[in-house]
Amino acid sequence: MYNSVVPEQVRHSKRSRLVSDLAAHIRSGRLSRGDRLPGENQLAARYSVSRGTVRSALAELQKQDLITTETGVGSFVTFDGAPLDQEIGWARALADSGADATVELLGIDLAEADGLVVVRRRRSAAGRPVSLETALIPASAVPATGLVDDSITATLAAAGLRGVEGEQTISVVPLDAADAALLDRAPGTPFLQAVRVTRAADGALVEQVTSLLDPERFRFHLRFSS
Amino acid sequence: MYNSVVPEQVRHSKRSRLVSDLAAHIRSGRLSRGDRLPGENQLAARYSVSRGTVRSALAELQKQDLITTETGVGSFVTFDGAPLDQEIGWARALADSGADATVELLGIDLAEADGLVVVRRRRSAAGRPVSLETALIPASAVPATGLVDDSITATLAAAGLRGVEGEQTISVVPLDAADAALLDRAPGTPFLQAVRVTRAADGALVEQVTSLLDPERFRFHLRFSS
DNA sequence: TACATGAACCTGTTCATACCTGTCTACTGT
DNA sequence: ACAGTAGACAGGTATGAACAGGTTCATGTA
Numbered sequence: 001m002y003n004s005v006v007p008e009q010v011r012h013s014k015r016s017r018l019v020s021d022l023a024a025h026i027r028s029g030r031l032s033r034g035d036r037l038p039g040e041n042q043l044a045a046r047y048s049v050s051r052g053t054v055r056s057a058l059a060e061l062q063k064q065d066l067i068t069t070e071t072g073v074g075s076f077v078t079f080d081g082a083p084l085d086q087e088i089g090w091a092r093a094l095a096d097s098g099a100d101a102t103v104e105l106l107g108i109d110l111a112e113a114d115g116l117v118v119v120r121r122r123r124s125a126a127g128r129p130v131s132l133e134t135a136l137i138p139a140s141a142v143p144a145t146g147l148v149d150d151s152i153t154a155t156l157a158a159a160g161l162r163g164v165e166g167e168q169t170i171s172v173v174p175l176d177a178a179d180a181a182l183l184d185r186a187p188g189t190p191f192l193q194a195v196r197v198t199r200a201a202d203g204a205l206v207e208q209v210t211s212l213l214d215p216e217r218f219r220f221h222l223r224f225s226s
Numbered sequence: 227m228y229n230s231v232v233p234e235q236v237r238h239s240k241r242s243r244l245v246s247d248l249a250a251h252i253r254s255g256r257l258s259r260g261d262r263l264p265g266e267n268q269l270a271a272r273y274s275v276s277r278g279t280v281r282s283a284l285a286e287l288q289k290q291d292l293i294t295t296e297t298g299v300g301s302f303v304t305f306d307g308a309p310l311d312q313e314i315g316w317a318r319a320l321a322d323s324g325a326d327a328t329v330e331l332l333g334i335d336l337a338e339a340d341g342l343v344v345v346r347r348r349r350s351a352a353g354r355p356v357s358l359e360t361a362l363i364p365a366s367a368v369p370a371t372g373l374v375d376d377s378i379t380a381t382l383a384a385a386g387l388r389g390v391e392g393e394q395t396i397s398v399v400p401l402d403a404a405d406a407a408l409l410d411r412a413p414g415t416p417f418l419q420a421v422r423v424t425r426a427a428d429g430a431l432v433e434q435v436t437s438l439l440d441p442e443r444f445r446f447h448l449r450f451s452s
Numbered sequence: 453t454a455c456a457t458g459a460a461c462c463t464g465t466t467c468a469t470a471c472c473t474g475t476c477t478a479c480t481g482t
Numbered sequence: 483a484c485a486g487t488a489g490a491c492a493g494g495t496a497t498g499a500a501c502a503g504g505t506t507c508a509t510g511t512a
Contacts, residue, residue, distance in 0.1 A: 072463055296472095298493075
């Protein structure tokens with residue numbers, strides 16, 4: 001449960017919802033060892049429950065050895081959450097082959113607002129475009145000299161940004177005219193579209209990547225375990 | 227998928243009317259996953275029946291895996307409209323959950339070898355086929371009378387088979403002639419294909435499900451953390 | 453510098469109250 | 483025999499309030 005995809009379980013009683021939400025924050029690393037939880041009254045206000053319910057949930061977290069509580073002080077995380085491994089637990093697109101795969105940087109631009117940088121790249125195999133990738137990352141993470149090592153991952157790491165959670169949607173869309181031209185396909189050709197949003201421990205955006213992938217060359221593979 | 231929903235037979239008993247009315251609310255999405263049903267006393271008043279009758283109806287809904295009940299709290303919807311899979315949230319297909327979603331059982335056959343049973347089902351929405359599902363499950367899990375409650379999940383659970391790990395592949399494939407005919411599409415139409423293999427703790431096969439999904443109505447959504 | 457004070461904030465505990473499901477029993481009409 | 487009714491009681495869940503006591507820190511005083 002820690003490593004892989006989070007099941008979207010239905011939580012019923014307010015107590016169990018609180019427990020699973022806080023436990024998820026702790027296990028995922030959003031709250032890390034030594035961090036102090038908000039006070040019982042603050043938690044009660046934030047989750048719109050009574051203090052009694054909060055205390056009941058905290059008692060459960062204590063029993064799970066996720067937190068300890070000190071009288072007059074507060075509750076503290078006592079569990080080491082593993083940070084997100086870039087490779088594990090993700091749905092990765094696997095190209096069927098591609099010895100002569102190339103990546104072109106189509107452009108790095110500032111988004112109109114929000115202090116985001118748009119990075120567009122095109123991947124080709126055997127001389128033919130196979131995917132188009134549009135990444136939005138915080139402008140503050142990008143040095144004036146451009147991407148670090150020409151890699152988004154390296155740039156984000158250098159800026160100290162680390163994704164700990166996120167979500168991804170996979171669908172099929174017809175290519176619009178502009179994308180079709182870049183990919184050397186007819187407009188309307190169905191392509192795989194993957195949108196991935198990654199967030200840091202504090203919920204700040206780390207990256208949002210929209211990929212258009214040739215369905216003949218890419219498929220998504222995903223392992224799960226409970 | 228549940229015969230009990232659609233029988234044309236007149237429902238005379240108050241209990242049956244209650245069951246089918248609530249089930250319709252849930253399946254149509256008017257009550258969606260996680261929603262809390264009115265309390266037993268409120269339901270009794272609203273339907274002008276006794277609380278005993280309400281409880282009997284709720285028990286039936288529980289058996290159909292539409293709701294769960296927590297003592298002291300209430301009953302909650304655990305069915306999410308048009309799910310690809312009832313209980314697992316890793317990669318969930320979201321359909322429009324139209325009010326008139328139906329499931330047809332196309333056939334249950336023994337595979338040539340390996341002691342597997344092949345279950346083929348077709349889902350339709352608004353009268354049009356939207357997905358085709360081929361499930362392979364161990365023959366030993368299937369009673370001679372057929373699926374338990376017309377549900378693969380229920381059948382596997384009744385046989386004590388529980389998936390704890392597995393993998394899933396999502397790709398786009400053109401429909402072959404046979405599938406195209408069943409889905410009322412032109413051969414070659416690109417469809418989403420999801421292949422999911424689930425295994426038990428000892429590595430034994432629990433189920434392998436191959437789904438062909440209308441890319442206009444389905445997409446895969448996935449959350450991940452740590 | 454050293455210390456006492458007190459305000460602010462925190463957890464620990466108890467209580468009454470409301471509402472919910474779980475269960476049982478007695479009764480009615482078909 | 484069966485489906486439904488009506489009521490009562492037990493026990494779980496959640497709320498809101500009050501009060502006690504621990505911790506921290508800034509402030510004022512000797």
